[in-house]
Amino acid sequence: MGKGIPLDDQDRIPWLCNLHDILLRDVASGQHVVLACSALKKMYRDILTQGKDGAALKCEESEKEAKRAEMQLLVVHLSGSFEVISGRLLKRKGHFMPPELLRSQFETLEPPAAPENFIQISVDKNVSEIIAKIMETLKMK
Numbered sequence: 779m780g781k782g783i784p785l786d787d788q789d790r791i792p793w794l795c796n797l798h799d800i801l802l803r804d805v806a807s808g809q810h811v812v813l814a815c816s817a818l819k820k821m822y823r824d825i826l827t828q829g830k831d832g833a834a835l836k837c838e839e840s841e842k843e844a845k846r847a848e849m850q851l852l853v854v855h856l857s858g859s860f861e862v863i864s865g866r867l868l869k870r871k872g873h874f875m876p877p878e879l880l881r882s883q884f885e886t887l888e889p890p891a892a893p894e895n896f897i898q899i900s901v902d903k904n905v906s907e908i909i910a911k912i913m914e915t916l917k918m919k
């Protein structure tokens with residue numbers, strides 16, 4: 779990404795499998811977990827929730843399957859226009875991702891849709907409003 783080359787499935791899938799394993803471990807130990815992740819495609823979000831079963835390409839650690847705990851995941855889709863997000867990235871300092879890569883991320887994005895368990899919140903809202911909406915949703919579930 780630092781060289782202006784977007785990640786592809788081969789780059790992302792092992793990382794998503796690792797994130798799934800971490801989520802599973804923390805949920806199994808009774809924690810409530812928040813994960814910030816771009817997870818642009820439905821398949822990526824399926825890997826986060828279901829591990830290798832959620833993906834066409836498989837995670838390597840198949841023995842984790844046997845230990846799988848029930849994991850409920852609420853996807854919070856922070857949605858915004860290309861213009862708003864690009865404007866924020868252009869102001870951001872010291873991040874490895876060049877703002878030029880944002881176009882490919884918008885092209886790759888598959889917004890969550892039923893039957894995924896998700897809510898969509900506009901990034902036009904301020905952070906306090908976004909957090910309040912997430913908390914309200916979690917209390918109702």
Ligand SMILES: Nc1ncnc2c1ncn2[C@@H]1O[C@H](COP(=O)(O)OP(=O)(O)O)[C@@H](O)[C@H]1O
Nearest residue numbers: 814866867869870873900901902903904905908
């Ligand atoms: N709701 C918001 N309102 C205003 N600025 C925001 C909001 N959410 C994120 N930003 C800003 O947009 C930039 C990118 O946000 P984000 O993708 O969340 O950052 P990161 O990936 O670095 O955690 C950051 O500089 C952040 O401060």
Ligand SMILES: O=C(O)[C@H](O)[C@@H](O)[C@H](O)[C@H](O)COP(=O)(O)O
Nearest residue numbers: 784785790816817818873875883
């Ligand atoms: O804040 C940002 O600039 C992005 O969120 C950035 O962190 C990117 O999303 C990840 O590095 C994963 O890359 P992909 O979104 O291309 O998988």
